Amino acid sequence: MSTLTSNPTASDQKKRLVSSGALQQILAFASLIILVIFFSIASKNFLQWSNIEGILLSTTVIGILALGTTFVIITGGIDLSIGTGMTLTSVMTGVFIVFLGLPVILGIIGGIVTGALIGFISGFSVSILRIPPFIATLAMMMIAEGLSLVISGASPIYFSDVGGFNNIALGSIFPGSIPNAVLIFFLMVLIGWILLSKTIIGRYTFSIGSNEEATRLSGINVKKWKMIIYTIAGCFTGVAGVIMASRLNSAQPALGMGYELEAIAAVVIGGTSLSGGKGSLIGTMIGALIMSVLTNGLRIMSIPQEWQTVVIGFVILLAVYFDMLRKKDR
Template sequence: MKETSVKKSMAFNSAFLQQFLAFGSLILLIVFFSLSSSNFFQFSNIIGILLSTAVIGVLALGSTFVIITGGIDLSVGTVMTLSAVMTGVFITVWGMPVPLGILGGIMTGALCGLLSGAAVARMKIPPFIATLAMMMIAKGLALIISGTKPIYFTNTPGFSDISLGSLIGKVIPGFTIPNAVLIFFLTAIIGSIILSKTIIGRMNFAIGSNEEATRLSGVNVNYWKIVIYTITGTFTGLAGVLMASRLNSAQPALGMGYELEAIAAVVIGGTSLSGGKGTIVGTVIGALIMSVLTNGLRIMSVPQEWQTVVVGFVIILAVYADILRRRKA
């Protein structure tokens, strides 16, 4: 009897409701655009939406970790670029084998996260400032290392397949879901497991809920913060590799602004910027809402400038709905 009452209360708990709201809005959007334009609900268009979600999605997944601690990472956009550039350097300049080059790219992101984390945890620099600095450092380094020119992977056969090939298509002919999408969903599953099943996730929520109480519970908060920023960095590095593969080049000038889109996706997904609350599923839905919206509006021939305006309003709506719901509870 105890068990059933517990389950019942879980069904009404707030995280669940928020996800349901977000998921409901996503479905509504899809239905709306499908009715508005016959071009929307086509297999190729859906694939296009998913593909365009992948990079921002992986960035947003990573950001979710830092945001749940009550922190923020403004550097994910340019660290992604730096990771892409380093992947290019490792593979095309140093001639490293592709898998090693990819690993190097991901480690670049992880290292940047580690440094941001150390600045936040050890030097007590507020996350906003520490990662703002990292954003600029990474941006500058990406330009310096690449000599401000794109690095092309045209001589690395198969590199673009990492994003654009389709493993699923090989197993199920015709069902050509690009690898980038597959990687996005796999990353989401891994992220979700880390957050809900491991000690890292517990520390994540504990620190976000009350950092000082967590410290006074004998938790080495500094250590875990560095771990968490490093995880965000690792996801960011992966996003960099995906980005490079998708463009078949590392574009050193890209990347600024991606961090804000990632944060927007996290927030639309119901994660609280004040920390302690959030889910990976929410972030996935948040990222999908953003790209469905952009894609749908484009199909309806809404000019790009207006698309941005609409996304802005959606962020306000999503967060306000969340605030209203909390006020009730």
Template sequence: MAATTANNNKQKSFANSGALQQILAFASLIVLIIFFSIASENFLSWSNIEGILLSTTVIGILALGTTFVIITGGIDLSIGTGMTLTSVMTGVFIVYLGLPVSVGILGGILTGALIGFIAGFSVSMLRIPPFIATLAMMMIAEGLSLVISGASPIYFSDVEGFNNIALGSVIPGISIPNAVLIFFLMVIIGWILLSKTIVGRYTFAIGSNEEATRLSGINVKKWKMIIYTIAGCFTGVAGVIMASRLNSAQPALGMGYELEAIAAVVIGGTSLSGGKGSLIGTMIGALIMSVLTNGLRIMSIPQEWQTVVIGFVILLAVYFDMLRKKNE
């Protein structure tokens, strides 16, 4: 295979960092919004926009974290059930152990980090392919969530203010739920990490050419573990938000969320073969997914067809990505 030309392409696109794909994704988002606004008068109301943003948060934050992993050329299937485990652990810390809410939240996020670390360790130290390592983690997290919670939901109803972590509003006067603010905050944190720090540079370097990165003296194994751990922190944040919004930790949810998150990443222009991608793209990808679902629902399109449409959108997104690569 033309491995060398592919690498050249990757390096070139690293320079312009997939700006075209992002613009394309952003343009599709705008087109969708215009289309749905015409199709339904209720689409562009403020409370619906708020609803769309709120429904983006959980999948969106998962997608942000997993973007890092996908840029390294890996994949993380453990984020869906991993998120469930972090919300269950948050429940254990706060409800069962009676720890303060802040400690519980931190505990939940650290649980996510631990899941990410184990996945990263398996990938880099044990040399298990990411697909398998994180598939295993997915099952482990799913099982542990059920075991730890005794297979029944943990309720936060008696925890004053827990619901407000996601649904309250820190900015007085404007009704933007905190979960949405946290999502955008995570976009900014992720963006800084990915484009302004050494972690980001190595993330791209590993994804573009792992061997060359290793030969230039970078401890690839260590950095991979760090990257998976960062992704795990994002999973933890998503878990806490999920728990807060539902005011309960639901141990049976989460399966399948990883695929929605990966779809958002791909729609956002991050290449599954690694070395290329952006968090702004992922944010737009996640927004496209929720605008689509919301818009199709508001038009009362039957659910079966909604899924079909989203499937086609993913196909299109990847196809455009391939076209662009060819042209470069």
């Protein structure tokens, strides 16, 4: 029995390291390295720059969605609306730029604001109307899906006549190097990381997820902060939507369903606990990279796409299983 004055023993300290959540991240990072090594041996093409660029590029959209939703998941919530929400922001960007003829920059801002609005409505439903996050965001998911189709007339909006729109994602501000989309992804990682670990928003995100009632009793306006957190996640959705539109040079109103689950998978693989209170954006970034390395590697090895999905399913099981083991260790 430990007492009030006892000093931590060596085994206590070891336990602390294991339980600190660092383990899951180290594990995720190690898995990423192992995967990269495995695929480089399995296929000569894997480590070629064009392939790596492809992997990074394919990580961006899911990755940015996952970053935003990490905030929500750390509060103990879930956001199912990010997939179709992203679609709606793409479509709105198209509406602003193509239909209304607004300057590109205003279109981008409009897209991000649309995302923020979707997040805000979800946050409002969750905190003010007290609808469970799963249901509130499921409803939002369907609303966004429907609206995308209604607004676009169920057909894609093309940006072909908008000069340079494609370059937002695929161009490169440093010519010849990595595409902007990848840079934007890393920028979002940085912004998210600062928000989560250096600001009061981050502190309350963890606090709410760790013990919402205690946070409320500590005099914190939990409702307000939850709305802010969902809105931030919505901004990330907006950024993802703009990048998606730019990559495809079009807003595809039927795309997006299912992206939310891939993003949540990336968050979980990255070690964020679905029960709230624990998680990190670096973990989510690694989680998203693991998913795209897996998909890419398996494809290079000519494994059919159907099987790729099966493998990713098992990876999620494995990741959550390790998370459970970690909790049991307590």
